[in-house]
Amino acid sequence: MNLSKHYGKLLAAPLSLLLFGLIACQGKVSENQYSVIPQPNELHPVSGNFRFDNSTVFHVSSALDKTCSSMIDSLIRQIEITSGYRMKAEIVEDNEAMPQNGITFSLNKNIAPEGYELTIDPNDVSVQASDRSGIFYAIQTLKQLMPTAIYGKQAVADAQWTLPCVEIKDAPRFGYRGVMIDVARHFFPKEEMKRVIDLMALHKLNNLHWHLSDDQGWRIEIKKYPKLTEIGSIRNKTMIRKEWDNYDTTPYGGFFTQEEIKEIVKYADERCINVIPEIDLPGHMMAALAAYPNLGCTGGPYEVSGQWGVRDDVLCPGKEETFTFIEGVLTEVMELFPSKLIHIGGDECPKVRWEKCPHCQARIKKEGLKANQKHSAEFFLQSYVTARVEKFLNDHGRQIIGWDEILEGELAPNATVMSWRGMDGGIEAARLHHPVIMTPNTYVYLDYYPTLNTQDEPLAIGGYNPIEKVYSLDPVPSALNEDERAYIIGAQGNLWAEYILSSDHLEYMLLPRLAALSEVQWTQTGNKNWDRFLGSLDHIISVYNEMGVNYGKHIYEISATYDVPSTDGTVMVTLSTQGDAPIYYTLDGNEPSEQSQLYKEPIQIKENSTLQAMVKRENMKTRIFKKEFRFNKATGKLPTLNSAPTEKYTFAGASILTDGLRGDFNYSTGYWMGFMNEPMDITIDLGTPTTVSSVKIGTMIQVGEWIFPPTKITVWTAGKDNNFLKQGETEIPLATADIKDGLIEYSCLFKETEANKIRILIDTTSAIPDWHGARNEKAHMFIDEVIVE
Known part of the structure; x- marks a missing residue:
């Protein structure tokens, strides 16, 4: 079916209606007829409906x-398949009179880029835009206003094929609206990448940042360097869960051929999505070094990493052959990807090999690179790499983009900065008048847990x-x-795949958080509204159902807050869930x-208990809380904090320590x-x-996250006179290199005594030991519960 050949003619033969049972939300227009995500920036409801039929x-x-x-x-074909109607399409001149019961698509150069104007009345639908992207996004809005059956694959007998009358004028807040998918740690095949692109299109995202190389795997065919995929795409072992010295020795691999990449790029372009490739350099290059060990400082041998995290071995910028390799790789990358932006990573590049490498030190001397008060000369060596790669790409009409570490040393002249370590890097880059994409890990890292109920979740990286x-x-x-604000060109969500083992899990981590991200990226701040968004979420969930994608139901599950309001030994639990669905417990x-x-009201917990709760919803079953x-x-007795916790990890405050709840191996859940x-x-006032x-x-140890055990516990008690006497002290040896990550309890025992109050002092590891890469830095300490017996 092609309008350029078949305009003025019937586009398809009639389709018979298929009758089958559907749940109500799949076939009917929802009560909220204007449930569109992302929310259009100007929407004016009008009474009435436009009805589709064979005319x-x-x-x-x-x-x-x-x-x-x-x-x-494509839109016509989908309506025909799912409605059973047959449709006509005609190419018309701009000045032709339009008959009634028509849907008109026309050009209007006065509309902002990517914007559109949509007018629906009972007789006509008008769609105007200044470019193809605007037409495409108008179609996405039209589809969300239709029955959700439009996203299915078969005709639906009981769907009401109408559009609610409305006037919409819409355009995105940001020109860059992205999501990053990591295929280096775990590989997702071509068909799954297309499903991700479909989800991006639904949510009006326009940039797919594709992380194609890392220490754990090289995923793009480079014909000049065939060993990158012959050797670098396969790791011989993969760490099990978070057991850093325990491995699954099954070889793991996969890569995209150049033909597959061309197909995916074309598929994305048809949906107005630009694909930005990332070749992470000069760090995160173990897969490349395993294939071509001469590119490293030591010459190897190297292997594709089976561990997550950062490796000390990186590309050697002291060798000219390194730049020959980089340019050879990027030349083929540019042939495959028309994107103006090419991502070169630049993050997490240790300098320890460069400090001892004669080639690197010679390069530093030759280029006159000098240390300053903030950075060693090796940081400026990385800046040299970045600037040289940028010039090569600029000479070919491309621009570099890198993670915010490229700010360290000296920022390349034309670089775009992707701020991931919070927003400070983005602020610094904007003040230097560089384009910035905000992707702070504390908001939009989609590999972080979507719920506090982590014990029932598939394993995630944390957060x-x-x-x-x-x-x-x-x-x-x-x-x-x-x-300076004008330099913030957009936002992006990132999905790193260390613990994302399947396509189902990938979709589960994206959805429905991608819907929230789309409003961050598209909708003007004044039009964002959390309650309105929640009201529209039911509709987009029904769209996910029709598309057959996996998604999280956390927003529809039960959430809880815990409070220790006084010293009477009571923990108060407040339950809530989306909407007015009843909760039973x-x-x-x-x-x-x-x-x-x-x-009906907060639950009082005064003794050992297991609280279980369920929410009753039509057409959706959620997990038991x-x-x-x-x-x-000490449980149920609110402590007084005599010292300040880390602000970021204070959460609900002192009640965390005496609420009777234990944390799991995730320090960001609010239980620590x-x-x-x-x-x-x-x-702690014991009351009597x-x-x-x-x-x-209860403590946590995660040495890779700089979380160490305490070094001492000291306990005092006091009677009614508030005269505190020291009762006991336990010294805890400083952690050694063989310490294991885990949840550990430490005790301080003392002679039985009667107390009205008890004071507890827990000393942190003041300086990380010399055996650790962060030696002499301050360590974190996490406590989930204080148990007094």
Whole structure:
């Protein structure tokens, strides 16, 4: 079907209607007829509906290019397949009169780039845009206003094939709206990449950042360097879960041929999506070094890394052959990707090999690179690499983009900066008048857990970025002035794949957080509204159902907050869920049902209990909420903090330490309190004279995250007179290199005594030991519970 050949003729034969049972939300227009995500920036409802039937005609302006005709072809074909109607399409001149019951697509150069104007009345639909992207995004809005069956593959008998009348004027807030998919750590085949592109198109994203190389695998065919895929695409072992010295020795690999890449790039372009390749350099190059060991400082041998994290071995910029290699790779990359931007990584590049490499030191001397108060000469050596690669790409009409580490040393003249370590790097780059894409890990790292209920989640890298956190991001910091803000060109979500083993898991981590991200990127700040977004989320979820993609239901599950309001030994639990769906709960260990206690007000927990709760929803089953409370003599008694926790890891405050809940191996869930600059110093009022003889604390060890055990526990008690006497002290040896990550309890035992109050001081590791890469830095300490017996 091609409008350029078949305009004025019937586009397809009638299709018979297929009758089959559907849940209501799949076939019917939802009550909220204007549930569009991302929210259009100007939407005015009008009474009435436009109805599709066999006489509906699509009028396509001759001023639109052929790619627009292909987009409209695709829409017509999808309506025919799912409605059973047959449609006409005609190419028309701009000055022709349009008959009624028509859908007109026309050109209007006065509309902003990527914007569109959509007017629906009972007789006509008008779509105007200034470019193909605007036409495409108008089509995405039209589809979201139709029955969700439009996203299916078969005709639906009971769908109401209408469009609600409306006037929309819309254009994106940012020109760059991206998502990054990492295929280096785990490989996702061509068909899954196309599904990701379809999801991006649905949400009006326009840049796919494709992370194609890393220490753990090289995923792009380079014909000049065949060993990159023959050797570099396969790792012989992969670490199991987060057991850093335990491996699955099954070889793991995969790569995209150049023909597959061309196919994916074309598929994306048809959906107005630019594909930005990333070849991460000069660090994260173990896969390339395994294939071509002469490119390293030591000459190897090297192997494709089976561990996550950062490796010390990187490309050697002291050797001229390194730049021959880089330019050879990037030449083929440019032949495959028309993108103006080429991502060169630049992140997490250790300098330890360069410090001892005679080739690198010779390069430093030759180029006159000097240390300053902030950076050693080796940092300026990386800046030399970046600038040289930038010149090569600039000479070929391309621009570089890199992670915010490229700010260290000296920023290349024309570089775009992707700010991932928070927003400070982006602020610095904007003040230097460089284009910035905000992608702060604390908001839009989609490999972080989407829920606090991590024990029931597939393994993730850590962190906590729920959908509401993603939605709350404003990519333009208030710290910038008006001129500087213009350099923030967009935002991006990143999905790193260390622990993403399957396509289903990939989609689960993207959705529905991609919907929240799309409003961050598209919708003007004044039009963003969390409650309105939640009201539209049901509709986009029904679209996911029709598309057959996997998604998280966390927003529809039960969430809880915990409070220790006083010293009376009570933990208060407040349950909530999206909408007004009823919640039923039990405390006796039995699984809840609709016959269980209906939740109406906060639940008081005063003894060992297992709280389980369920939410009743039509057409959606969610997981049972479950929390186990274990009481001791301090539980339910609000401590007084005598020292300040790390601000980022304070969460709900002192009640975390005595709420009867234990944390898992994720310090960002809110069950842990973090300390770094000061010890943990708390006082607990036990309420009445209480016999005590021990204090136990729950701690976490993750040496790769600079989380170390405490070094000392000291305990004092006081009677009614508030005169504190020291009762015990436990010295904890400084961690050695063979310490294992895990959840560890440490105790301080003392002679049984009666106390009204107890003071507990927990000393942190003040300086990370010499055996660690971050030697002499301050260590984190995390405590989830203080247990007094």
